[in-house]
Amino acid sequence: MQTIHKIKKIIRETPKSVSLILDGKITYQLGQFIMLWLPGVDEKPFAISYLDKDEFRVTIEEKGNFTKAISNLIIGTQIGLRGPYGHGFEPKDNSIIVAGGLGMAPAIELIKKVKNSTIIQGAKSKEFLLYLNDENLTKLIEKNKNKIVHCTDDGSFGIRGFTTQVLKKLINKQTKTVYTCGPEVMIKKVFELCEKKKIECQASLERMMKCAIGVCGSCVCGDQLVCKDGPVFSSEQLRKMKDFGKYARLKSGKKVALSEYFSYRDQ
Amino acid sequence: MINTTFCKIELQSPLVLASGILGTSVDIMNRVAENGAGAVTTKSIGPIERQGHNNPSVIEIENGLYNAVGLPTPGYLNMGDELKRWKEIKVPLIASVYGSSIRDYVHIVEYLQKYKPSIIELNISCPNKDDGMMFGASPRLTSQLVRAVKAVSSIPIMPKLTPNCDNIGRIAKECEKSGADAICAINTVQKTIIHPELKVPLLAYGKGGISGPIIREIALEKVKEIREAVKIPILGLGGITTGEDAIEMLKAGATLVGIGSGVYSRGIDIFKKVNEEIKQIMKKEGYKTLGEIK
Ligand SMILES: Cc1cc2nc3c(=O)[nH]c(=O)nc-3n(C[C@H](O)[C@H](O)[C@H](O)COP(=O)(O)O)c2cc1C
Ligand code: FES
Numbered sequence: 128m129q130t131i132h133k134i135k136k137i138i139r140e141t142p143k144s145v146s147l148i149l150d151g152k153i154t155y156q157l158g159q160f161i162m163l164w165l166p167g168v169d170e171k172p173f174a175i176s177y178l179d180k181d182e183f184r185v186t187i188e189e190k191g192n193f194t195k196a197i198s199n200l201i202i203g204t205q206i207g208l209r210g211p212y213g214h215g216f217e218p219k220d221n222s223i224i225v226a227g228g229l230g231m232a233p234a235i236e237l238i239k240k241v242k243n244s245t246i247i248q249g250a251k252s253k254e255f256l257l258y259l260n261d262e263n264l265t266k267l268i269e270k271n272k273n274k275i276v277h278c279t280d281d282g283s284f285g286i287r288g289f290t291t292q293v294l295k296k297l298i299n300k301q302t303k304t305v306y307t308c309g310p311e312v313m314i315k316k317v318f319e320l321c322e323k324k325k326i327e328c329q330a331s332l333e334r335m336m337k338c339a340i341g342v343c344g345s346c347v348c349g350d351q352l353v354c355k356d357g358p359v360f361s362s363e364q365l366r367k368m369k370d371f372g373k374y375a376r377l378k379s380g381k382k383v384a385l386s387e388y389f390s391y392r393d394q
Numbered sequence: 395m396i397n398t399t400f401c402k403i404e405l406q407s408p409l410v411l412a413s414g415i416l417g418t419s420v421d422i423m424n425r426v427a428e429n430g431a432g433a434v435t436t437k438s439i440g441p442i443e444r445q446g447h448n449n450p451s452v453i454e455i456e457n458g459l460y461n462a463v464g465l466p467t468p469g470y471l472n473m474g475d476e477l478k479r480w481k482e483i484k485v486p487l488i489a490s491v492y493g494s495s496i497r498d499y500v501h502i503v504e505y506l507q508k509y510k511p512s513i514i515e516l517n518i519s520c521p522n523k524d525d526g527m528m529f530g531a532s533p534r535l536t537s538q539l540v541r542a543v544k545a546v547s548s549i550p551i552m553p554k555l556t557p558n559c560d561n562i563g564r565i566a567k568e569c570e571k572s573g574a575d576a577i578c579a580i581n582t583v584q585k586t587i588i589h590p591e592l593k594v595p596l597l598a599y600g601k602g603g604i605s606g607p608i609i610r611e612i613a614l615e616k617v618k619e620i621r622e623a624v625k626i627p628i629l630g631l632g633g634i635t636t637g638e639d640a641i642e643m644l645k646a647g648a649t650l651v652g653i654g655s656g657v658y659s660r661g662i663d664i665f666k667k668v669n670e671e672i673k674q675i676m677k678k679e680g681y682k683t684l685g686e687i688k
Contacts, residue, residue: 128455131591162450166594170449205592209453338452342658343463344418344437350425352416369421378445380418380437381468382476 129164129207134200135182141255144229145197146176146186149206153183157236158215158331158359161185162339164207168196172336172354174233174308175211177263186232186257190393212339215359216329219303220244225290225317227309231257233331237306238267246275247293249309253284291316302326311385315372318365328362334375335388345376396672398432398684400627400650401550401575403486403512407432408672408684409640409665412631412654413490413515413554414438414463416662420479427485430665432650435488438517439506440467441498448598455596458606458633459655460587462599465492465517470502477509486512490554496542504546514549516540519556519581530556530581533568540572550575552629557609557616558584563623570624578629578652580616583609606655607633614646621647635659637671644687 136148153161155175163185164170169192177184189197218240225247226234235258238246246268250256256277258264268275277285278293286293290309294317298305302324307317308331321328334346334353341355349368351357356364365371375388383391398408410433411417411426417437426434446466453460468474470491480487489511493499503514518529518536529535536553543551553569555562557580566577582603587596595601613632620628630643631652640651656664681687 128453128596129450129589164450166589166592170598207450207589207592337446337449337463338459338461338658340452340454340658341662342415342459342655343452343461344416344422345466347416347419347422350419350421352422376418377468379443379466379468381443381472382419382474 129209131205132208134202134204134206137200137202140186140257141250143190143255144186144188144257146184147200147206148182148184149208150182151208152181153178153211155183155211155236156215157218157240158233159211159213160339160358161208161210161212162336164209165193165196166207168192170207170209172333172339172358174331176232176235178236186229188229210339213354213358214356216306216331217304221301222304222306223247223294223297223302225249225294225305225307225309225313227290227313228255229257230307230309230331233308234306235264235267238264238271238273241273242271244271244273245297246273247278247290247297248275249278249290249293249313250280252279252281255279256284259284289313291320294320298324298326304329307331310389311372318362318372321362322366328365329359330365331359332357332371335378345378345380347376395676395682396669396684398649400629401513401552403433403550405432405486405650407665407669408644408650409668410488410629410631410650410652411435411657411665412652413488413517415654415657417490420476420482423483423487426662426665427483429663430667430669431485431653433486433488433512434483435515435652436490438465438467438490438492439470439473439502440465440492441469441494441502443467443469443472450597451599453596454658455587455604455608458604458608459658460585460596460602460604461582462597462602464599470505477506480509480511488513488515488552490515490517492517496539499539500542500546503543503551507547507549511549513552513576514543514547515578516543516551516553517581519554519558530565531559533561533565536565537568537572540569540574544573552576552578554578554581555616555620556581557612557632562616563619566620567623570626574626576627576629577620577624578631579620580609580613580632583612605632606659607635609633610639614642617643617646617648635664635668637668637675640668640672641675641687644684
């Protein structure tokens with residue numbers, strides 16, 4: 128049954144996303160996800176994008192039926208939560224984290240746990256770079272001797288180009304692991320590059336979730352369950368997942384091309 | 395030691411993956427087969443594409459699960475290469491079918507013949523669709539449905555019955571008289587649960603069905619009632635999570651034992667675990683074959 132958490136703060140992050148600071152303690156392993164329930168609206172999977180002693184942050188993209196509901200949320204609103212669920216990241220130093228768009232959210236807790244690593248954060252344009260002015264994040268990055276490289280499609284901030292182009296330049300034999308989250312098209316490219324360079328990859332995937340506990344089968348990707356075996360998968364798993372980068376299932380269970388799935392989800 | 399036959403089909407284990415649990419794709423059903431299931435059941439297949447209900451649609455409760463997934467389905471004509479790939483499944487396959495009318499069921503059952511599932515299960519018992527239980531609670535409609543479907547099927551037909559009625563024995567008897575080859579029971583037990591703090595229904599649909607250990611006693615009772623009413627074999631399910639539970643279900647009169655919610659509590663390898671537990675109990679109690687367990 129869901130536990131109940133109050134909204135302490137609402138932060139506008141980008142033109143298309145907001146963060147909620149929720150009260151309560153959570154035992155959370157890196158890369159796991161939670162099911163957030165807005166009664167009367169929907170229940171959806173989210174990453175925890177920052178965890179503190181008695182509060183935590185979730186960053187939510189405004190799309191689908193969540194859009195309107197989120198703009199109506201006020202401080203003090205009670206939200207239901209199940210989880211955390213799934214298997215997450217195994218943190219290793221001297222790594223690279225590739226985060227595209229909202230994929231930066233699950234990367235934050237990982238940044239706390241790795242040292243001497245590089246974060247490649249990408250977005251469409253400057254205004255879509257998540258947490259760009261977050262001082263906490265800057266401190267976090269410095270504390271563990273990590274560094275961050277920004278890139279935007281239009282060049283409005285950082286390097287002009289895609290995260291994968293930056294990765295190609297930075298990846299080398301000393302790279303321990305490449306972690307990645309964001310759009311699956313990007314993840315697939317990151318994975319392929321890692322395969323070529325024989326470097327371990329850990330990728331966080333997304334599929335339609337209903338139960339989140341490995342029974343309903345709506346989140347299948349090949350013979351893996353994204354909710355239970357994932358959402359973070361290793362190179363070894365990714366190699367065997369036939370649907371990865373290609374197919375996903377709609378709410379009805381109909382198997383469609385990845386692009387159709389994502390445009391369905393954005394509606 | 396635990397091999398068995400059901401409707402002339404040979405199975406290596408009496409344990410069957412229940413409908414609606416991980417039955418969404420050939421790949422995942424094969425993984426369940428590799429994990430020790432004697433047979434697997436597909437997610438119920440319906441006449442046209444249907445989304446099912448909004449989330450929350452499945453949730454953990456004490457001693458079980460509570461769901462109103464609402465029969466999502468791509469629709470039988472919309473399943474891509476899944477149906478063609480059924481033959482890749484390493485154990486006997488049970489195709490679960492639902493419809494809103496007798497015509498729906500007949501069309502789907504007829505269409506599925508060429509893909510040769512081992513058994514076709516008629517889901518006439520889902521509590522999570524406004525007309526889902528219409529058939530399952532009426533002996534007359536159930537009988538008409540089974541006759542109509544039998545007329546177009548050379549594959550064994552197994553209606554799946556609901557516990558949400560007071561005459562399950564009578565419904566089972568009607569099924570048998572109308573030509574059903576086996577009976578599957580039970581589906582989930584209808585219930586409405588309210589969140590204690592928020593005072594709103596736990597599931598988006600408002601009501602739903604409970605499953606898992608919380609319904610085991612009800613399931614055993616219903617299976618006994620069916621056993622007394624009919625001679626055709628029974629696939630018994632509801633709350634089975636251990637070897638001991640499975641043996642109890644066999645003693646209640648079932649030939650096969652379904653597992654659904656147990657996948658949540660004990661993982662996808664629950665079939666392997668329960669197979670081993672059954673063997674242990676058989677050894678201890680001196681049974682050589684499943685048939686001796688009565
Ligand atoms: C999430 C979920 C989805 C289900 N979907 C179906 C379905 O599509 N068709 C069906 O006949 N039964 C469905 N059922 C019912 C199960 O097949 C089974 O009859 C019931 O859960 C009792 O068994 P259990 O206690 O082992 O789970 C579903 C059950 C659950 C928990
Ligand atoms: S969401 Fe139900 S199995 Fe993953």
